[in-house]
Amino acid sequence: MLDQGTKTYQEIARELAPGFAERAGHWDETRTYCWKNVRELTDAGLMGMTIPPRFGGPGASYLDVVLAVEEIAKACALSARIVVEANMGGISAIMAYGTEEQRDFVAPLVLSGDKPAICITEPNAGSAATEIQTTARRIGGKYLINGTKHWITGGGVSKLYLIFARVLDEDGADLGITGFLVHYDPENGIAPKGFDVVGRERTMGLCGMPEVELRFADLEVDARFALITPSGIKHGFADLMTAYNSQRVGAGTVAMGIAAGALQHAKRYLSKRYQFGRPLQEFQGLQWMFADMDTAVHASRLMLHEAAGTLGSAGFPDMMMAARAKAFASEQAIKVVNDALQIFGARGYGAQEPIERMYRDVRMFTIGGGTAQVLKTQVAGTLLGIKTPQTRDGYAKLAAS
Secondary structure, three states: OOOOOOOOHHHHHHHHHHHHHHHHHHHHHHOOOOHHHHHHHHHOOOOOOOOOHHHOOOOOOHHHHHHHHHHHHHHOHHHHHHHHHOOOOHHHHHHHHOOHHHHHHHHHHHHOOOOOEEEOOEOOEOOOHHHOOOEEEEEOOEEEEEEEEEEEEOOOOOOEEEEEEEEEOOOOOEEEEEEEEEEOEHHHOEOOOOEEEEEEOOOOOOOOOOEEEEEEEEEEEEHHHEEOOOOHHHHHHHHHHHHHHHHHHHHHHHHHHHHHHHHHHHHHHHHHOEEOOEEHHHOHHHHHHHHHHHHHHHHHHHHHHHHHHOOOHHHOOOHHHHHHHHHHHHHHHHHHHHHHHHHHOHHHHOOOOHHHHHHHHHHHHHOOOOOHHHHHHHHHHHHHOOOOOOOHHHHHHHHHO
16 A cells, blocks of 8 residues: 555555556456556545545545546546546535435445446436436335436446436425435345346447446335435435536546646657657657647646636536536547647557557547536536526526426
């Protein structure tokens, strides 16, 4: 275990990165979850960093997480994404809005290496998250959940699931949308009836992370594990999506970290590759390309650090800053990695260099966690005073309708 007492989280992550870089290709080629990396992350104290001390965590800031995630993403995007989801998003929502019992239940799972799975997306509800059709009907002291979730990141390997469902009272009246905590760990005999992992997508990048379909058929959840926010069920979905701002900052950081890693690889190649009797780094056209790449990474880093340091509603990053930073960083990262591949030429197009994998990995980040277009609509709506579905008020209105 690394000495956490004398090192920052960023330094700890930087020490782990070389080993992650060596194994990154293996997880990609075999499409397997990086359990070895997860054990190292857990031993190093990077899982559950943001969990408050009274629940067993160190209570690190979102900026601490962002600094660590960048170092890991330079080496292995898969591992970086796991760190994000073990510190931001779903776990943030539970720590902010959960009951004492819920937080006592969740914290040990994450601190011991679990990556919570956020279950929002459905076959007919992607960016329009308020259109989810999964229902949770109240029957006495429990809820029965029925529906299908799709593209659930970590499904089947995660133990903790935050399932978003439309709540129906005992008479069938629609009360709004909230989240439910479910524990699924079949290897240890915890396999709730009505919880089924049906299939896995074959993805372009981040191949070691399962993206699965989940089906619920009268999945029984004790009412004690319904995540009712201070606003109640009617406006609770808006509260939970505010917590998701932290995950967006994290996702943007993974994209930026991949780009920063590609920039390092490009620098190395520019110095060692010779054409026309001189190294590539002496060609002005490539110098300008490299300068633009560096500027894009630096600008993204500054925006993400700014967003991570803001404290908006309930202590989460500001929605506007998170949306702006994630949209910008993810789009710029794709361009930077694309340019890095161009610098490598045919060698970059081949799998012998990590750029090929990084190019596939980075492409996801303008899609997952809020598409760039939805986030820009959110930014524009806030600036122009337009009540779009992607603003907090819009979430509350649609979720309760």
